[in-house]
Amino acid sequence: MSTQRILVVDDEPSVTRNLKLTLETSGGYEVFTENDAGNALAAARASLPDLILLDVIMPGLDGGDVASKLRADPLLRDTPIIFLTALVSNKETDGHEMLTGTNTFLAKPVDIGELKKTVGEHIRR
Amino acid sequence: MPIIVGLLVALVFVVGWIEYLTGFEISVSFLYFIPIIISTWVAGRSLGNMVALASAGVWLGADLLTGHAYGHWFVPLWNTLMLAGSFLVVVALLASLREANEGLEQTVARRNQSLQAENAQRRQVEEELRHSLDDVRQTHAELQRTQVQLIESAKMESLGRLATGVAHEMKNPLMTLSLGTDYFLLRKTENQEEARLVQDMKEAVHRASNVINVLLDYARPRPLQRTSEDIHSVIENSLTLVRHQLTKQHVTVVREFDTIPPPLSLDRTRIEQVFVNLFLNALQAMPPGGTLTVRTFTSHLSGSDSDAPAGVIVEVDDTGHGIMPQDADKLFEPFFTTKAPGQGTGLGLAIVRRIMEIHGGSIRLSNRNQGGARATLQFNIEPKDQQ
Numbered sequence: 001m002s003t004q005r006i007l008v009v010d011d012e013p014s015v016t017r018n019l020k021l022t023l024e025t026s027g028g029y030e031v032f033t034e035n036d037a038g039n040a041l042a043a044a045r046a047s048l049p050d051l052i053l054l055d056v057i058m059p060g061l062d063g064g065d066v067a068s069k070l071r072a073d074p075l076l077r078d079t080p081i082i083f084l085t086a087l088v089s090n091k092e093t094d095g096h097e098m099l100t101g102t103n104t105f106l107a108k109p110v111d112i113g114e115l116k117k118t119v120g121e122h123i124r125r
Numbered sequence: 126m127p128i129i130v131g132l133l134v135a136l137v138f139v140v141g142w143i144e145y146l147t148g149f150e151i152s153v154s155f156l157y158f159i160p161i162i163i164s165t166w167v168a169g170r171s172l173g174n175m176v177a178l179a180s181a182g183v184w185l186g187a188d189l190l191t192g193h194a195y196g197h198w199f200v201p202l203w204n205t206l207m208l209a210g211s212f213l214v215v216v217a218l219l220a221s222l223r224e225a226n227e228g229l230e231q232t233v234a235r236r237n238q239s240l241q242a243e244n245a246q247r248r249q250v251e252e253e254l255r256h257s258l259d260d261v262r263q264t265h266a267e268l269q270r271t272q273v274q275l276i277e278s279a280k281m282e283s284l285g286r287l288a289t290g291v292a293h294e295m296k297n298p299l300m301t302l303s304l305g306t307d308y309f310l311l312r313k314t315e316n317q318e319e320a321r322l323v324q325d326m327k328e329a330v331h332r333a334s335n336v337i338n339v340l341l342d343y344a345r346p347r348p349l350q351r352t353s354e355d356i357h358s359v360i361e362n363s364l365t366l367v368r369h370q371l372t373k374q375h376v377t378v379v380r381e382f383d384t385i386p387p388p389l390s391l392d393r394t395r396i397e398q399v400f401v402n403l404f405l406n407a408l409q410a411m412p413p414g415g416t417l418t419v420r421t422f423t424s425h426l427s428g429s430d431s432d433a434p435a436g437v438i439v440e441v442d443d444t445g446h447g448i449m450p451q452d453a454d455k456l457f458e459p460f461f462t463t464k465a466p467g468q469g470t471g472l473g474l475a476i477v478r479r480i481m482e483i484h485g486g487s488i489r490l491s492n493r494n495q496g497g498a499r500a501t502l503q504f505n506i507e508p509k510d511q512q
Contacts, residue, residue: 012297018304026311057293086296087289087341108296109303109334112311 003030004123007049009040009066010084011058019053019115027116037061041069044076051123056085067103080122084108129167133176136160141183145190154184154208161212165219173216181209281344288344292337299337303330339472343459343479349392356386356437356504359393360419363400367408375414383421387434389504395480399488402473403441403500410445410498418442424503436486436505444497448490456490 006029008019016033023029034043037058044052052070056063063083070076086108106118140156147153157180165173185205195201306327314320364371364378371378407417420440425433448456455461457478462471474490481488481502489501 010297012301014301015297015304018301018308022304022308022311025308084300086293107338109300109330112304112307 003028004051005030005032005047005049006051006053006119006123007032007034007040007044007047008053009034009037009043009058009063010053010055011035011037012055015055022112023116023119026112027119029119037063037066040066041073041076044070044079045073048075049079051119052079052081053119054081054083056083056087080104082106082118082122084110126168129164130172133160133164133172134179136163137176137180137183140180141187144184145187149188149191149193157184157212158215161216162219165216166223169223170216170220173220174213177212177216178209180212181205184208284343285345288337288340292341295337296334299330299334302326303334306330336472339476340459343472343476346395346479346483349395349483351390351392353388354391354393354396356389356421356439357382359391359396360400360421360439363397363404364419366397366401367404370405370408371417374408374411376408376411377414377416379416379418381418381420383423383437386421386423386437387506389437389506391484391504392480396484399477399480399502400441402477406473407441407443407445407498410443410447415444415497416442434506436503439502439504441500441502442493442497443499444495447492447496447498453490 006023008016008023008031010016010019010033013035016035020031020033023031032043032047032049034040037055037060040054040061054063054066058066061069067081067083070079070081082104083106085105104118104122106115137157137160140153140160143156144150144153161173161177161180164176182205185201188201188204193201306323309323310320310327314323360380370376404417411417418441420442422438423434424436424438449463452461452463457474459475460471461475478488485505485507487503489503491499491501493499
């Protein structure tokens with residue numbers, strides 16, 4: 001079985017760096033990172049991940065915009081997305097169709113145990 | 126009137142008879158003035174003239190009957206005419222006086238009437254002014270309320286923006302710290318001190334994150350999800366959530382519940398949060414144990430004769446140390462706490478009040494006469510969202 005790939009999109013380099021370190025050392029995943037939301041689609045096309053961890057509030061494009069682009073791409077349409085949010089309230093998702101409904105949210109700061117559990121449940125087998 | 130006329134004529138004849146008996150004393154002749162004055166004053170000029178002429182006639186009759194010897198037949202007639210003339214002059218003077226008096230009375234009556242009308246008009250204007258003043262006062266009070274609400278809502282909006290900004294800016298660094306501590310925790314160091322240090326860091330991150338979550342919850346409450354609820358069921362569930370602490374601290378729970386309280390439209394989860402916060406505060410005020418009393422009763426519309434229930438009052442009493450006088454004004458202020466550092470965020474009561482307010486209800490804290498503190502919650506039957 002090949003190593004499963006995760007793409008982490010977050011504008012905070014320390015977050016992407018540490019998520020990569022933690023998920024690779026304790027989860028056995030191969031992790032790609034992207035700090036520029038504008039490059040997220042290209043990064044996803046290049047890595048074709050089994051799951052994407054996507055920050056909601058980013059400068060320029062936000063998580064909802066990025067998710068819409070990913071959903072419009074035939075290769076990435078079915079890739080599961082877990083949103084990382086700094087806000088506990090659902091208000092942050094107001095007005096974004098992609099952010100409402102059945103999508104999964106994890107509140108920052110994410111507990112590593114909870115993160116690994118949620119990733120394990122959602123990652124494409 | 127005919128009786129009065131009859132009596133007066135009889136009086137005139139009585140005077141004439143007395144005159145006849147006394148042989149025409151001049152002083153008796155003055156007695157004729159009695160019926161003349163009475164008739165003029167009571168009935169006016171016409172009757173006065175009639176009685177005056179009748180008196181002169183009676184005087185002449187009585188004179189003729191006594192059989193006085195006059196030098197000429199014209200003398201008694203002349204006397205009668207003179208007497209009649211003086212009687213008529215008295216009637217004329219008296220009648221004029223009477224008419225003037227009547228005129229004066231009428232003028233006074235007219236003046237009175239117009240004064241009364243003016244008074245009534247003034248009273249009406251006063252009444253209208255009073256109403257206008259009441260309206261102005263009411264409008265002013267409403268304006269003040271609206272102003273307070275606007276200030277409050279603007280304050281909450283800017284606090285909401287601030288909280289969102291703080292949450293966004295703080296949670297990313299906290300995320301880095303959390304991932305770092307998790308990483309070190311997973312490495313399972315042999316050094317106990319190092320392990321303890323990392324664990325402390327993990328807890329610090331958790332605490333900081335919790336403060337931000339509570340602040341967000343306070344500043345940007347989620348929209349209420351109201352359902353029709355039995356308040357007793359909400360209270361019981363909240364008591365279940367703190368059951369462990371109640372048992373641990375040997376606190377006795379006393380329920381003084383209303384028989385059948387009206388159902389309330391409320392967000393069950395948020396109101397349970399209110400009760401749990403209040404119960405935990407009560408527990409923290411009674412470290413050696415004590416009694417927690419929860420009392421409910423139905424309030425009725427004030428000033429109304431009907432028995433229609435207006436809402437439900439819930440009182441939460443403890444037997445702790447009560448509220449310190451210097452703390453009374455600050456209890457609902459965000460980040461005010463009497464607990465040790467790390468034991469509370471200082472947002473518990475602020476959130477409790479906020480939740481009650483967005484439900485359109487209220488909360489009041491006071492000291493009980495028997496010792497300990499009391500929280501009084503007012504729930505309205507008619508839901509009034511204030512968010």
